Amino acid sequence: MLNLYSDANERLDLKVCRNLASEFRPELFAMLRPLHLAHLVEELWTPLCAAGPTVSAVALEERPWPPTGVGARRLRGFCTALLVDGRQAILTPHLLAADQQSNVGLAAALTTVLFGQLAQQDVREVGLWVNGSSSFVASLLRRHGFAPGEMRVVSDGCEFVLFVAPAETVLKELRIAEARLGDLLALSLDAAAIATVAGYHLGLQAGIAAYWADQVAQTEIYPGLIDWAALPPSGIGGTPGPGLPDIEQPIFGS
Numbered sequence: 001m002l003n004l005y006s007d008a009n010e011r012l013d014l015k016v017c018r019n020l021a022s023e024f025r026p027e028l029f030a031m032l033r034p035l036h037l038a039h040l041v042e043e044l045w046t047p048l049c050a051a052g053p054t055v056s057a058v059a060l061e062e063r064p065w066p067p068t069g070v071g072a073r074r075l076r077g078f079c080t081a082l083l084v085d086g087r088q089a090i091l092t093p094h095l096l097a098a099d100q101q102s103n104v105g106l107a108a109a110l111t112t113v114l115f116g117q118l119a120q121q122d123v124r125e126v127g128l129w130v131n132g133s134s135s136f137v138a139s140l141l142r143r144h145g146f147a148p149g150e151m152r153v154v155s156d157g158c159e160f161v162l163f164v165a166p167a168e169t170v171l172k173e174l175r176i177a178e179a180r181l182g183d184l185l186a187l188s189l190d191a192a193a194i195a196t197v198a199g200y201h202l203g204l205q206a207g208i209a210a211y212w213a214d215q216v217a218q219t220e221i222y223p224g225l226i227d228w229a230a231l232p233p234s235g236i237g238g239t240p241g242p243g244l245p246d247i248e249q250p251i252f253g254s
Contacts, residue, residue: 090224129222145169
């Protein structure tokens with residue numbers, strides 16, 4: 001099935017990386033600059049990657065010739081998970097390049113690649129920080145298998161609740177658990193599945209938009225930053241919490 005992004009998506013290479021801020025720093029700046037978000041490389045993704053182990057799924061477009069030099073490799077989208085303990089991860093929703101904003105096939109493919117990598121690392125549960133006053137995103141997440149947990153953080157006077165779900169359940173609720181990456185990128189899905197995938201990913205995109213605009217009090221989703229020292233002894237989902245890292249961790253929130 002052809003769609004608006006079929007040709008562009010065929011040129012993409014989806015990969016996994018451990019430290020987005022260091023491994024793809026020039027590409028990250030280049031992608032975020034047209035979105036007026038280049039400052040977040042230093043303000044968000046560098047401290048996020050320093051806060052603990054991270055995994056990111058990235059979509060790259062490589063120039064056929066010349067294969068090296070400025071612009072040889074372009075970042076077209078990514079999503080990131082912060083590994084909190086042995087079997088849990090906190091997500092930062094996908095971010096797509098300025099000309100890919102409605103490319104829900106790419107967003108779904110990135111989610112699938114990220115969740116697949118987490119499964120290989122025996123990370124079974126994923127979470128999102130949701131504004132305690134949210135109705136829109138909270139309802140959206142509940143519809144796709146998430147439920148509010150016990151963890152809460154405060155930032156800019158707003159309380160954010162960690163919504164958690166088994167990653168496998170989320171993919172099933174999105175109707176893409178068995179879908180091939182090629183079918184996702186081409187949106188070769190039935191109409192109901194396309195509507196479900198689009199509603200979820202565009203909803204997350206809208207939910208975190210206020211954060212990108214530096215309006216934290218109005219954001220429905222907070223990125224996956226976390227103060228390790230604030231974790232309860234039982235961890236987020238009842239598993240043992242992590243020990244403090246060797247380096248001093250930044251504390252986010254107010």
